[in-house]
Amino acid sequence: MTTIRTVAERAGVSMKTVSRALNNPDSVSSNTRERILAVAEALNFVPDQRARGMRLGRSGVVGLLTDVIASTPCAVDIVRGVEDYLSEQGYSMLIGNTESRAGSSEAVLRGFRASRVEGVLYAATYHRLAEEFHPPPSMPSVLVNCFHSTPDLPTVVPDEERGGYAAIEHLLSLGHRSITYLTLAPEIEATRLRMKGALRAMREAGISATTESFAVTGQTGTGAFSQAEAYEAAHNLLLRRVRPTAIFCGNDEMALQVFNAAADLGIAIPEALSVVGFDDHRLFSEGMRPGLTTVALPYQKMGRLAAELLLNELGGSTQRGVVRVDGPLVVRASTRAVDGKAAPARKARSRASAKLVSP
Amino acid sequence: MTTIRTVAERAGVSMKTVSRALNNPDSVSSNTRERILAVAEALNFVPDQRARGMRLGRSGVVGLLTDVIASTPCAVDIVRGVEDYLSEQGYSMLIGNTESRAGSSEAVLRGFRASRVEGVLYAATYHRLAEEFHPPPSMPSVLVNCFHSTPDLPTVVPDEERGGYAAIEHLLSLGHRSITYLTLAPEIEATRLRMKGALRAMREAGISATTESFAVTGQTGTGAFSQAEAYEAAHNLLLRRVRPTAIFCGNDEMALQVFNAAADLGIAIPEALSVVGFDDHRLFSEGMRPGLTTVALPYQKMGRLAAELLLNELGGSTQRGVVRVDGPLVVRASTRAVDGKAAPARKARSRASAKLVSP
């Protein structure tokens, strides 16, 4: 591996001049600068980030700590967003996973400290309280897709309330009045917030609704086996004497179970029933027939923003508190006006699903 | 940040003795060792990996370069597998994404070189030829889920041929004789290899089949919009005068389109049609009704193995060539014997889906 010394010798200057030519070009005569850069290029010289960092007192590395990233595949978009921004800013990203070490993040954080990361991002698989993460003092931290009871940490989460509002507002605009919310487990933060937004939309439309009259719990836990529960809940819901004309689901998987239950009962979607999902897992929402209208979770944007907050904090900013990021409602073919008119498509990609409707 | 010097002073020994106590405990009297470790613990001392690496001539860091990780969420399991093994071995992992820099991996690799990574893993989103990756000389590299025309690189890929064989063998064991393979785009490597395995299974059962008689192309590209194509292909297939009793699909999304087409035509799965998928995207395969029998892609195992190969190579081993990793056939409820008997469940988790069949 060629070093700055080799470059200096080959260019006939001192090491420091090479260093200057690379880091502060203006402080070197353009003559020698060109020569140095040419030599560096020819030797394929890349300065050692570690040595540089040691001298400068900053590593140029940020650590990303994730919980069980596997269970919600789309959460990788968080990682992408983080990586995008960090690389734009000349930072490198170390990544570590809590799961591998039996739920303890201590070992990973120790590794991060050993690499002298300048800050840490803690990303959760789903929006939740993350008390298990103990932000190391002297290591600026930002929470992504989770939050802390002591909210003095910068935090980036999806705007669940707006999501719930947007979904219900959409259904109301299509003329639906008999709407049910098939929720995720009630103890989940997302459930509470989306409910709030959904009820607000109902109220604003002059429809009286309470949590009790409005919600059916489709999922009592966060495990993988809850899809059977969701099917049963949807099935029972669709057998009610007064059947809703629209169902808003806690996530896209649950929407799929609503599709399944509706198919088994001979209820056509969207003709006899409109369905809205949440998350916009594209494999689902574009693959289902009809294409699923759903609220997207803005994971990539959240990742970017979180990285930005962290780097700002490293730069001296002290912005604290929670930032809520808006996710768009993606209208596809699973929602339709009660009088039979199709919902207006709002996104280009809903065309693909539209084609699926009448193949 | 406390350094080894502070620890040395507090413990009343030299820096080198502290170093020894940490890295080569036996070379220090147990007496002073205990004292040193206690002080280090109390000061929350973590040695600077960068300084250590500079001195030792090894960074303890490996780079993982991915292409467009977003499009196939389950490929994150590769990352998990890699991270698991690396952290077990005391390595850190830098991660970089090609996509962000307009398809060029040069910038990311430069960053890796700057951090003096000891080796690089290149992971692709789907099994394919990856000529765009130019393994930097002097940086040991391993390919994951992709391969190179000059096959002197260690390479880890799924055993597609065995997967195709396992799927068809399963259907044959259920008595199916009229089987069609709804393939991914024919130019994809996976298609060719699975076809090979599938045809071998047919031949061994004494059934004559050729690519032409056996295959229907359900997807001509790798883009997201191909689901409409898959639906149409499935639809046409199911309208044939002699309809197959079983369909083997190129992936789980296509299996979903087969479900959709079958539902629209009033064909019951698995009673009148058995369906096998590929990938085992669990959100799909467990969420579909009936649960989808599918061949799992062993991404996590592949990641682990690739990391292992890389570390071995760093240790001097020179194992070259392609390693194929086996993925299990996960039997759920979408396949059934032609005479009506249910398929024997082979995995515990198929119980969940089994419940979904008769809720």
Place this chain on the structure above:
DNA sequence: GTGAAAGCGCTAACAG
């Protein structure tokens, strides 16, 4: 505009 020396935190080689 450029160079010499010192030091970031650590450890291998050589004393003692």
Place this chain on the structure above:
DNA sequence: CTGTTAGCGCTTTCAC
């Protein structure tokens, strides 16, 4: 068994 010296590759004084 333990301490001293030198140096990994780089950059910041402080001279010239």
